[in-house]
Amino acid sequence: MTTPDRIQRLIDDARRGSSQTRPFYRDDDVFAWDMQRIISRKWLLVDHVSRIPEPGQFFLYEVGQESIIIVRENEATINAFFNVCRHRGSLVCLEKEGRRKHLICPYHAWSYGLDGTLKAARHMPEGFDLSENSLHRCHLRVHHGFLFINLSPDEAPAFDEDFSVFEPQLDFHGFATAKIAHKQSYPTEANWKLVVENFFECYHCAPAHPEFSSRHSRDALIAVGAGPSSGALDAMERFSAELEEWEAAASKLGRPLGSVDDDEHSPHLKFCQQRPHKKDIKSETEDGEPVACLMGRRRAFDRGRMHLSFSPFNQIVACNDFAVLIVFSPRSARHTDVDITWLVDGKAKDVDVERMIWIWDVTTKQDKIITENNQRGIDSIRYQPGRLSKLENRVDTFNRWYLNQLSG
Amino acid sequence: MTTPDRIQRLIDDARRGSSQTRPFYRDDDVFAWDMQRIISRKWLLVDHVSRIPEPGQFFLYEVGQESIIIVRENEATINAFFNVCRHRGSLVCLEKEGRRKHLICPYHAWSYGLDGTLKAARHMPEGFDLSENSLHRCHLRVHHGFLFINLSPDEAPAFDEDFSVFEPQLDFHGFATAKIAHKQSYPTEANWKLVVENFFECYHCAPAHPEFSSRHSRDALIAVGAGPSSGALDAMERFSAELEEWEAAASKLGRPLGSVDDDEHSPHLKFCQQRPHKKDIKSETEDGEPVACLMGRRRAFDRGRMHLSFSPFNQIVACNDFAVLIVFSPRSARHTDVDITWLVDGKAKDVDVERMIWIWDVTTKQDKIITENNQRGIDSIRYQPGRLSKLENRVDTFNRWYLNQLSG
């Protein structure tokens, strides 16, 4: 059976309401298809623009076997290039980040401008055209301070059309002028779909995340712990009173309400949800007290929490004084990079990093262990897809979206 | 050529009296067949019951990519389960051993009884039936204190019919009431068949195991160094006088005589052999003196040694005051776990562990080096099956049994 036939049969065999079959989480050829059919075709949120404020500053973003240079050309322009010299293919940038006037390949000194054009290549034969040897460009968009790339060699998918719906929320939170307060990495030995599934349900919150769970009402976790439509309908009824009371108060403080909840046929499966923390929680710190000034256009603390996801490959979770950007970067069938960037308001000073990172550091370390043991269990030949709970609706939606994308 | 065709051709090309061809020791697809056709279909002796005396005590046994939970349900019952949650496939038990009232999956807290039935699963949708979601059971038998499992999803092979022949010996040695005195692991970077072949011949004893060889008469090693029918016929004639003299004396002390010697068409290729150590060797210690009280129903030291093997995946070697259980667990085409458990009589006290483990620790470390260098030599494209010696009859029998099982 050829690979396409085999994968189509796997797709045909998938069932609603269950976890996926074993090959989807383990096989190298499925991962190659994931890269080609899905990961390379989506807008991937990779970092925040405040990482490279000065012209010439760059960083590398890695996904699959690709290394992408994200570099600021000037005040107005940021570019993304495949980190592959057009000469004999060396990496052009070796450091993870830095500042350069030109991008000079360390091998033969081919020198590229910050716009990717080849400026100089010594001793080339007659007829060699510098202009035909620019670095391969990677699609890039800056949107409210977030850097998005798309690996496609062809046209990138629509951006504004799909993402403009987040406008009021992104503006209110002031992400365009936010700044990075901290970064940390949690490399995870598991397939990227297990990492996403884990983030798309809060069924595991009670047993696995005591710290996280202590910040939220029980009904909130059960109803919408992992975003809109993630949880149980009956809990949603109970939770709605708590939610409506908070919405009324938050709205008075200027917060734009509303949620987003893409279905399995959407291009990016994006969503956005806003809800309150428990009464005494101003910020997601251990004592509930803030670590920084209010973010964005806020006038007062409103206990609110926004979970916004442009696609399954990134998650933004914002309380009033800081936000985390969590990026999942699939690297191989059994490895996913998980990188967290903490953001604060552009005017914030003296941020207490240790208190700020507490909740997501402890939670992500727990998630790493959970997900890696999930992968190891699925290695058993006796593993079979299991029935999903009422708190895993978003896992089911993700799986169906994934299968649609893979076959599409 | 398809994998089954390729493997059938390899089987057809095999010749008697030689080591096997290169792919049998190296290829991933052959190992997958080994797992499916042989390892999963045999009764595997995994440990001694004294490891989990109390209800709720468990340990994990790993073979291939499988993790098996062996857990005592109550005084009378021990169960084995695949360590895979029926929900989304996480490992249920993470520690190598421990004690639990329930087996609770750390991911979403699905809670299983010690009998494997699912007792509680929060927030499941209507129609979800706990009783259909028990842990996948693994066949288990307790036999004279030894724990046997069988991975087959269908009926397990006959047990009593095949193994009852060992009754007198197992009873005399008191294995049912023995206890574990020590455990040690010798992970080996070699194919499991090289590990077995190494244990099934004593041709290498003289050059590679000086300590081991010093415990036995030269004729014993040459004739039956690796069990009945393992060695040279002419040495057997010389050795028989020594053997008969010892048998007469041992019999008077109550030892049940007799040997077992399965052929290549048997299901488990089991065997049992009893013979004396050298005259001054009471126990397999460096000074020949015991480290513990007599095991089982013995009335006096008789210098005897029993080598009993339920299948090529385990070896029991017993002197008068202690026994070793050596378990070979194939993990991949190039890796085999070798684990040794030292057993003493249930009433033994103040066992000198260091003196007890001497012979098998030094011998198994030597075997690990030997076997790993055998694997590396076979990596050469110039390797070809070599002629077996008169002391490697059991290797030949094993190879023919293996090929029968693989094609069967």
Added chain:
Amino acid sequence: MTTPDRIQRLIDDARRGSSQTRPFYRDDDVFAWDMQRIISRKWLLVDHVSRIPEPGQFFLYEVGQESIIIVRENEATINAFFNVCRHRGSLVCLEKEGRRKHLICPYHAWSYGLDGTLKAARHMPEGFDLSENSLHRCHLRVHHGFLFINLSPDEAPAFDEDFSVFEPQLDFHGFATAKIAHKQSYPTEANWKLVVENFFECYHCAPAHPEFSSRHSRDALIAVGAGPSSGALDAMERFSAELEEWEAAASKLGRPLGSVDDDEHSPHLKFCQQRPHKKDIKSETEDGEPVACLMGRRRAFDRGRMHLSFSPFNQIVACNDFAVLIVFSPRSARHTDVDITWLVDGKAKDVDVERMIWIWDVTTKQDKIITENNQRGIDSIRYQPGRLSKLENRVDTFNRWYLNQLSG
């Protein structure tokens, strides 16, 4: 598509004047073909005879998955054998080098003479013929002190016919009576063809090797930095005056002039080139001063430098008082061993090793980094063959030779 068809298509798609396509640098099946079609069919220079001056001395040479024993039988004879026991395939020699009276397999003590014949094998069945169980011989030639092997199971390629052209140079340098002063290893995580390409062009010398570049005139590096026909024709014109002046002087001091420059259809793509260092450079040391007495038949220092290559798998670079033998040993699709042996005259005394190894140690460490980053860049799906410069003619020649060999 079958592997041969796929590889033939890759060969057909290759274009002159460019680096190669991605699979040639990455794929396991291409590497298997490289081993079978090229590496196993060439004479590989592996070391210098002074490594094993005494009868019984041996060392192991490893290439691909093969381990080869090179052993001195007596004053007149050196042999090479596959390091695989003819019994059950164990490695016979475990240490990297040593001295033995016999080659005794550590597993079952099969004992081979230094001529590879099986001298003793205990307990073998009737009809077993020692003479049919010699170690598998590997072709070996000693030539001016250099040890060459060929892995082919059939006849080896012609030796004298191809290599006699180097006679005057090898003789003048006194390699037959040279001795080893030092050895060092630089294992490199890159395909062997990237390692060779890197050595076959000096386009990277200016940006990547400041120490190396400081020893040579700019025109020399541009014209012939990586051997004859390696560089730019216009620089060759400028360089010829410098070259001719030096040749006249060197010739008067007895140096045999002349160069060798095989084309893409030759069996070994060998070459030889001689040229001067800068005026003040007597030896390739940091201060330009010698570390040892003159090598070979020299009468005086002449600033000369010879680069001689028997095949792409080895490079000899000699200044007046020492020479390096650089051996590239392909091990897998992504790993190449790079081993350097420093040679001095047989009569040299008190050699300052640190000063002697300076230039090649610093240069090879730089090359390791360069080549590994080249490999990583080629991992990108966006890599495509790039246009070669006027200083990479030898890379192009090598690539065409490689493709000829692969399809031949």
